[in-house]
Amino acid sequence: xxxxxxxxxxxxxxxxxxxxxxxxxxxxxxxxxxxxxxxxxxxxxxxxxxxxxxxxxxxxxxxxxxxxxxxxxxxxxxxxxxxxxxxxxxxxxxxxxxxxxxxxxxxxxxxxxxxxxxxxxxxxxxxxxxxxxxxxxxxxxxxxxxxxxxxxxxxxxxxxxxxxxxxxxxxxxxxxxxxxxxxxxxxxxxxxxxxxxxxxxxxxxxxxxxxxxxxxxxxxxxxxxxxxxxxxxxxxxxxxxxxxxxxxxxxxxxxxxxxxxxxxxxxxxxxxxxxxxxxxxxxxxxxxxxxxxxxxxxxxxxxxxxxxxxxxxxxxxxxxxxxxxxxxxxxxxxxxxxxxxxxxxxxxxxxxxxxxxxxxxxxxxxxxxxxxxxxxxxxxxxxxxxxxxxxxxxxxxxxxxxxxxxxxxxxxxxxxxxxxxxxxxxxxxxxxxxxxxxxxxxxxxxxxxxxxxxxxxxxxxxxxxxxxxxxxxxxxxxxxxxxxxxxxxxxxxxxxxxxxxxxxxxxxxxxxxxxxxxxxxxxxxxxxxxxxxxxxxxxxxxxxxxxxxxxxxxxxxxxxxxxxxxxxxxxxxxxxxxxxxxxxxxxxxxxxxxxxxxxxxxxxxxxxxxxxxxxxxxxxxxxxxxxxxxxxxxxxxxxxxxxxxxxxxxxxxxxxxxxxxxxxxxxxxxxxxxxxxxxxxxxxxxxxxxxxxxxxxxxxxxxxxxxxxxx
Amino acid sequence: xxxxxxxxxxxxxxxxxxxxxxxxxxxxxxxxxxxxxxxxxxxxxxxxx
Numbered sequence: 001x002x003x004x005x006x007x008x009x010x011x012x013x014x015x016x017x018x019x020x021x022x023x024x025x026x027x028x029x030x031x032x033x034x035x036x037x038x039x040x041x042x043x044x045x046x047x048x049x050x051x052x053x054x055x056x057x058x059x060x061x062x063x064x065x066x067x068x069x070x071x072x073x074x075x076x077x078x079x080x081x082x083x084x085x086x087x088x089x090x091x092x093x094x095x096x097x098x099x100x101x102x103x104x105x106x107x108x109x110x111x112x113x114x115x116x117x118x119x120x121x122x123x124x125x126x127x128x129x130x131x132x133x134x135x136x137x138x139x140x141x142x143x144x145x146x147x148x149x150x151x152x153x154x155x156x157x158x159x160x161x162x163x164x165x166x167x168x169x170x171x172x173x174x175x176x177x178x179x180x181x182x183x184x185x186x187x188x189x190x191x192x193x194x195x196x197x198x199x200x201x202x203x204x205x206x207x208x209x210x211x212x213x214x215x216x217x218x219x220x221x222x223x224x225x226x227x228x229x230x231x232x233x234x235x236x237x238x239x240x241x242x243x244x245x246x247x248x249x250x251x252x253x254x255x256x257x258x259x260x261x262x263x264x265x266x267x268x269x270x271x272x273x274x275x276x277x278x279x280x281x282x283x284x285x286x287x288x289x290x291x292x293x294x295x296x297x298x299x300x301x302x303x304x305x306x307x308x309x310x311x312x313x314x315x316x317x318x319x320x321x322x323x324x325x326x327x328x329x330x331x332x333x334x335x336x337x338x339x340x341x342x343x344x345x346x347x348x349x350x351x352x353x354x355x356x357x358x359x360x361x362x363x364x365x366x367x368x369x370x371x372x373x374x375x376x377x378x379x380x381x382x383x384x385x386x387x388x389x390x391x392x393x394x395x396x397x398x399x400x401x402x403x404x405x406x407x408x409x410x411x412x413x414x415x416x417x418x419x420x421x422x423x424x425x426x427x428x429x430x431x432x433x434x435x436x437x438x439x440x441x442x443x444x445x446x447x448x449x450x451x452x453x454x455x456x457x458x459x460x461x462x463x464x465x466x467x468x469x470x471x472x473x474x475x476x477x478x479x480x481x482x483x484x485x486x487x488x489x490x491x492x493x494x495x496x497x498x499x500x501x502x503x504x505x506x507x508x509x510x511x512x513x514x515x516x517x518x519x520x521x522x523x524x525x526x527x528x529x530x531x532x533x534x535x536x537x538x539x540x541x542x543x544x545x546x547x548x549x550x551x552x553x554x555x556x557x558x559x560x561x562x563x564x565x566x567x568x569x570x571x572x573x574x575x576x577x578x579x580x581x582x583x584x585x586x587x588x589x590x591x592x593x594x595x596x597x598x599x600x601x602x603x604x605x606x607x608x609x610x611x612x613x614x615x616x617x618x619x620x621x622x623x624x625x626x627x628x629x630x631x632x633x634x635x636x637x638x639x640x641x642x643x644x645x646x647x648x649x650x651x652x653x654x655x656x657x658x659x660x661x662x663x664x665x666x667x668x669x670x671x672x673x674x675x676x677x678x679x680x681x682x683x684x685x686x687x688x689x690x691x692x693x694x695x696x697x698x699x700x701x702x703x704x705x706x707x708x709x710x711x
Numbered sequence: 712x713x714x715x716x717x718x719x720x721x722x723x724x725x726x727x728x729x730x731x732x733x734x735x736x737x738x739x740x741x742x743x744x745x746x747x748x749x750x751x752x753x754x755x756x757x758x759x760x
Contacts, residue, residue: 079737086733090726114712121719125726 006042008059008066011035015150015330016064023062024055042066063146078201081136081194088133088187091125098122099180099671112173119170122179130163134186136193149333151369154340158363159186162670165356176357181671185364188678192369195685196377202692203384217248220292230299237295241286249282250297250304259288265304265609266390266625303609307622310394332368339366343664354666361663365673366656370680374648377688382641389633389696390625398620400645401604402638406538407584408631409576409598412545412552413454414591415608416559416628417521421457425518432509439515442466442481443507446488450477454505457519473568473594476505485510490546523555529699530628531559537635539587542579544572546594572598589623589631591615606631632697640694648684655680 011020017035020042024033029050034043044055059066098118105115134156141156162178162185169175217233218225218240225240230248233239238254241247247260258274262284271287274280280293282302299305340363347355379396386393393399410416426440434442445461449469466486469479476489487494487508494508505517524530531541542562545552549565556563564575572588576598579586588595588602591611599605599619607619609626616622623630659676662668736742 079742082742083734083737086737087730090730090733094722094726111712114715117715117719121723124723128730 006044006055006059006066008042008064011042011064015144015333018330019062020059020064023058027054027058030055063143078197081190081197084133084136085187085190085194088129088183088190091129091133092183092187094125095122095180095183098125102177116170116173119177119179122177123167123170126163126166126179126183129183129186130159133190134159137186137189149337151333151367151372153333154336154363154367155185155189155369157337158360158367161356161363162360165360178360178670181364181674184671185674185678188675188682189369192373192678192681192685195682195689196373199377199380199384199685199689203380203387218242233295233299235295235298239293239295240290241293242290243286243288245286247280247282247284247286247293249295249299250302251280251293251295253278253280253291254294255291257288258286258291258293261285261287265307266627306616307392307624310392310616310622332366332371336363336366336368339660339664346664347666357670358664358666361666361668361670361673362660364670365659365663365668365677367677368652368656369677370652370655370684371649373681373684373688374652375645377685378641378644378648378691381644381688381691382637385692385694386634386637389630390623390627391630391634392622392624393620394617394622395620398604399638399641401585401620402587402634403642404585405587405604405635405638406540407579408534408539408541408587408589409572409579409602410541410543410561411572411590411592411595412543412547412555413521414610415589416527416543416555417523418626421454421519421521423457423459423517424520427504427516427518429506429513429516432512432514434509434514436515438464439507440517442486442509443488443505443515443517445481446477446479446486446507449479450488454519454521457517457521471593481509487511523558524626524628526627526629526699528559530632530697531561533629533632533697533699534635535560537632537639539635540584542575544575544598570597573601576601587631587635606634629697629699633694636697637691637694641691644687644691648687651687652680652684 008016008020011017021033021035024030024042024044027046027050029047030044031047032045035041042059046055056066098121101118102110102115102122104110105118137152137156137159140150140152144150144153159182162182165175166177166179166182169177216227216229219228219233220226220238220240233249239249239251241258253274253276256276258280259271260274260280261271262281265281265284273288279296281304282297283304297303340359343362344355344359347358379399382399383393383396413421426436428436428439432439440458441462441464444458445464445466446469447455447458448461449466450471464481466479466481469477471477472489472493475493476487478485478487478489480486488505491504491506491513494506494513495511496506496508496513505519506513507515507517534541540562541559542564543552543556543559544564544567546567547565552563552565555561564571567575572595576586576588580601580603585603587604587606588598589606589608590596590599591608593612593614596615596618599607599615604621605619606621606623607615608623611619621634655676659668659673663673
């Protein structure tokens, strides 16, 4: 199976989306399509036999202009739209001025020649608006003959009819003119479209920032720095990173220290310093002096590339609510056209003079633009906002789930605590014929096979080699060393009598507990205030850990959090299910393979940056920030987004339901209809952009010790 | 009211000039990246360090 990404720049609305979807699904070999109108992208899962050229040809037959790569002309589009908008704005000011004079003249008996002068002035300014600014509406409407009805059909029809009738009246020197309505309608619609475009572009840019890596890296060879394309740099190469440059590939620092700006990943602008041996990620900026690093990934396996993939996938999934709005819109457009025609016929019978105006008003006022913009705009805005504090949604409908979360389950190690455990003490338990350093070496060799976060506390093994290593989930690792059975993990796993006082990691040789490793694992700096803030927003937190009860209790009192200790992965799942049966919406935050069952069952699953790839690919939300406070942001923005969506849909629906009868009965002049319809689209867009400005949650100043900036 | 016959054509010409200027500005990148330049003064000059 292959996945192809196709850009379709002239895909604007719900009808286009369903048209393309239908066309592709008819094609043999196409398994699944994800269409993302916000990015004008189509993701197609298809059998290997179907080549992309066929897909492109098919979309082109349907009347669109597809291209394979992502669209470099985004900014050209934006420019084009801005020019059309600016011209319409300038013209609108003039036409409105003339219109004001005409309105006043209607009451004060304006001289017919002066009246004509003002009408001609309005016409002069209206021509560039219709011929230039409104052109996109016309070309989309014309394209509709081939692609099926879209939102621009009623818009173009309204503009064209109103302009044509006004022109005829001006030339005849008798009758009403609607230049003001035409210009205002065009201007406001373009405004809504411009905001929509900016929003999508901002989101694209935050994603593009993820994927934008330098093309080359400086490989160190014999003390020379050789610029090499990233594609050719193998894992384990030594790279030099100049001051002020982006780190090209993931790796470990080999110089004494590096000062980095990781804001592209975490959203935190404060610089951080990474000591020798610590991991650094591609895409982050070197703010300190140049340093040397040893790469641990190739260009397509960097963490940032993986995140960008996940983020793109999310954008392509359309949430159910957006689909609902699309369906409404797809029904609405033909309905609007019928309604306008019906109004025209009815008035023709009753009072032919008012037939045109009434039909025009209905056409303008009932256009379902606001309805179809309502949900996608809010979701794009919320996702852009979340990116700013280092949160990536990998499924966009997760946003609606997040709004309803009222319980959170935290894994302890690596989630509530830092991903930087420290080996503080080694205690020998029994004489097994190996000295302290030897035991430590065996433990280190075993731990290389473990994916538990605490395994990172152990140094690189020096001599010991372990064979047949096997992970026992929730317990530890076992293997063979010099033909002796070795085990490392919890006390119970290593044959120590179960007693919670016996905390620590135990190494056993041939079933005899030989050494205990004491590992300190500090809490994340803002864990306590973040949990407290979550509690205040109505999310009850519980810590679930496979660790000993006394350690969990100590942490739990510090955090004021419920806890369940000594849990196997299956019981994490059970706890999640129990909470859900009690009616809670559960968010599970975890990092390890052992969390996967619980994460899969959760209403919202959250993985931290250090999680294994398997975990990351299965969760709804990825925290790039090291701060747990990002979770507070997540919940707050999720709730705001749900509220904005409800407001938008309610507004759009009730506006249409109220305005249509008024327009059909002829109680509404066309300019009111134009103002109402276009400003309701703009209003919906502006309401969505409010989500961009939701402030980031910061812990109260006294609860966290600030790290000094690394400059 | 005859003055309108003079003033209206003048305003049409002026708006025409404004429109052309606006299009020129857009084409010459004046409206690209409206957010970033405000922060430029806060950045250190890379040449000085």
